[in-house]
Amino acid sequence: MTEPFLSIRGIRKSYGPVTAVKNVSMDIAEGEFMTFLGPSGSGKSTTLYVLAGFQDPSGGDILLKGRSLLSTPSHKRNIGMVFQRYTLFPHLTVGENVAFPLRIRRRPQAEIAERVKAALKLVRLEGFEDRMPALMSGGQQQRVALARALVYNPPVLLMDEPLSALDKKLREEIQFEIRRIHRETGVTILYVTHDQEEALRLSDRIAVFSQGEVDQIGTGPELYANPATRFVAGFIGDSNFLDATVVASDAGKAKLSLGDGSVVEGVPLHGTSTASGKASLMLRPERLSLSRAAVPSGIAVTVRDITFLGNNVEVSTATPAGVDLAVRLPFGHEAISNLARGEDAWLTFDTASAHAFA
Amino acid sequence: MPVTLATDTVKITRERKFGYVVPALLLIVFFFIVPVTMLLLRSVLEPVPGMQNYAALLGSTTYLRVFLNTFLVAGVVTIVSIFVGYPVAWLLAIMPEKWSRIVLAIIILSMWTNLLARTYAWMVLLQRTGVINKTLMALGLIDKPLALVNNLVGVTIGMTYIMLPFVILPLMGVIRSIDPAILRAAALCGAGKLQCFLRVLLPLSLPGIVAGALMVFVMSLGYFVTPALLGGTSNMMLAELVAQFVQSLVNWGMGGAAALVLLVVTLTLYAIQLRYFNPARGK
Incomplete structure (x- = not known):
């Protein structure tokens, strides 16, 4: 087996009694776009800061091409980073900002001029050399920051929620630019965000962080189709959860009893079931079918609300026990024509597309 | 309408x-x-219409000596204040809030203490048989007491002490307003601690340095109490000269001329600051 390009091994970080990162390990391939996705306080930023050298981990190691980074101070790690806030040097022009890392490295003047020009071209800001950062928009500033972080060809580029200060339209525009730049430069990118859509749009693989640990690492489709934990299921895509009891399980498939007495078989089971057999059944809204005629094996619900969402219609329903279940159907679907609030309906699903979490 | x-x-x-x-x-x-x-x-x-007062003031070596003393002391006080005040301001800006409040309170308390009391305190410390000379002699570092008072050395020490808060306070404000993320970015760009300081922190705090320096320099040019008490009769400063003209010699013409020269210098410096370092113009 070959040496992984970047290897995060058992990183822990605690501040006194508070543990921000419990145990994070992963291998990242050269040229990969890896996103750390999770809610705030899940340890994703702390892990990135450990990589940048702004914080020392309480335990664990980070290896770049097989060599530990931990004893190297930030300024010698040769890593690029784009921050959440605007961090251009306000007293320097755009050109001087981008030239900064090269001047520190004492590169010859001609080379600096050439590489600054190339870096600004990469982020589509040619001719902005003499602008002061304060006179640029937030999106432009982050693009300059990107140029500054890439101008010295770092092996790894860290991005800490770089688009969170921008509005939605601009964000999507720059996401597109980031993808293009990743393709053109082939740089390995570690990207932190709490926005699942952004993560899905940009990444080769996503590491889902929860409470200081990585719940699952995988491509977007993998995480969506086969979530390893209830948290991942809830964080990637939309999901409904129903309380259920594991009656029997075999080879990762479970037979579940739902509260109303109905039983479903062949549901993929994640985690080891406890003695009580308590589990959550996860159902994607777009994988549920709605029937207005009674279906014996279906879940009986009452329609609460119907929301038009453009190409989709979301039907909010509730079970007799009061559990909310959302169903998403294509606009114009026969099952929902003239459907009214308060009507009874039955939900059915393909058991293979559901997931049970013990 | x-x-x-x-x-x-x-x-x-x-x-x-x-x-x-x-x-x-x-x-x-x-x-x-x-x-x-x-x-x-x-x-x-006074005494007759004409520019003779200014001619006398700017033409005599005695008076030029006073101007020289004044600018020398003000200059040295300014430079020393910046060098001593900058690290203090930096420390205040980065230390935990509860500690910086205490240190700040001490600095401000000293500003509120009576100026005469503080100046006399320095006289006691600096005199031939004062604490400083005694300590240095006891340590064997010097054989004879140093002449620390009744000369420009005493004036410089006393005035630097009094001027320090005027450097520390504006500088602290400026340094606090610098986003630490900018320094982190500089570090990842490859800048070590010294490079971070010289290429980022120092230029970004320059407006604070200039504001503090100007304040100290201008205040020092016209300072009276400390030079009068800690300085010698042979090393007069401009404010003392004005006082002497007006009080001892009752020569309002010469006193007015000296005061106006001081005013013109001050306004010129202020104009330079407004032109080149006005934070309101955002550079």
Whole structure:
């Protein structure tokens, strides 16, 4: 087996009694776009800061091409980073900002001029050399920051929620630019965000962080189709959860009893079931079918609300026990024509597309 | 027409606001502009009309010596204040809030303490048999007491101490306003601690340095109490010279001329600061 390009091994970080990162390990391939996705306080930023050298981990190691980074101070790690806030040097022009890392490295003047020009071209800001950062928009500033972080060809580029200060339209525009730049430069990118859509749009693989640990690492489709934990299921895509009891399980498939007495078989089971057999059944809204005629094996619900969402219609329903279940159907679907609030309906699903979490 | 109405309202509010300013304007006119103008007039009218007071002041080596002393002391005090004040301001800016509050309180408390008391305290510390000389001699570092008082050394030490808060406070504000993320970015760009300081922190705190330096320099040029108490008779500073002209020699013409030279220098420096380091213009 070959040496992984970047290897995060058992990183822990605690501040006194508070543990921000419990145990994070992963291998990242050269040229990969890896996103750390999770809610705030899940340890994703702390892990990135450990990589940048702004914080020392309480335990664990980070290896770049097989060599530990931990004893190297930030300024010698040769890593690029784009921050959440605007961090251009306000007293320097755009050109001087981008030239900064090269001047520190004492590169010859001609080379600096050439590489600054190339870096600004990469982020589509040619001719902005003499602008002061304060006179640029937030999106432009982050693009300059990107140029500054890439101008010295770092092996790894860290991005800490770089688009969170921008509005939605601009964000999507720059996401597109980031993808293009990743393709053109082939740089390995570690990207932190709490926005699942952004993560899905940009990444080769996503590491889902929860409470200081990585719940699952995988491509977007993998995480969506086969979530390893209830948290991942809830964080990637939309999901409904129903309380259920594991009656029997075999080879990762479970037979579940739902509260109303109905039983479903062949549901993929994640985690080891406890003695009580308590589990959550996860159902994607777009994988549920709605029937207005009674279906014996279906879940009986009452329609609460119907929301038009453009190409989709979301039907909010509730079970007799009061559990909310959302169903998403294509606009114009026969099952929902003239459907009214308060009507009874039955939900059915393909058991293979559901997931049970013990 | 509603448009006219709107402009009228604006005009009325403007006029009303102007009305509130009148007392302050009167104060400035009667207590600052009138006296300074009278002083200017006396300096060119007494004892006879003409520029002879200025000629005497700028033509004599004795008086030039006083100017030289004044600029020298003010310059040294300014430089030393910046060098001592910068690290203190930096520390105050980055230390935990509860500690910085205590240190700040001590600094401000010293500013509130009576100026004479503080200056006399330095006399006690600096004199031939004072604590500093005794300690140095006891340590065997010197054989004879150093002449630390009744000369420009004493004046410089005493004034630096008094001026320090005027450097520390504006600098602390400026350094606090620098986003630590900018320094982190500099570090990842490859800048070590010294490079971070020289290429990022120092240029970004330059407006604070200039503001503090100007304040100290201008205040030092016209300072009276400390030079009078800690300085010797042979090393006079400008404010002392003015006092001597007015009080001992009752020569208002010469006193006015000296005061105006000081005023012109001060205003020139202020103009330079406004032109090149005005934070309101955002550079």
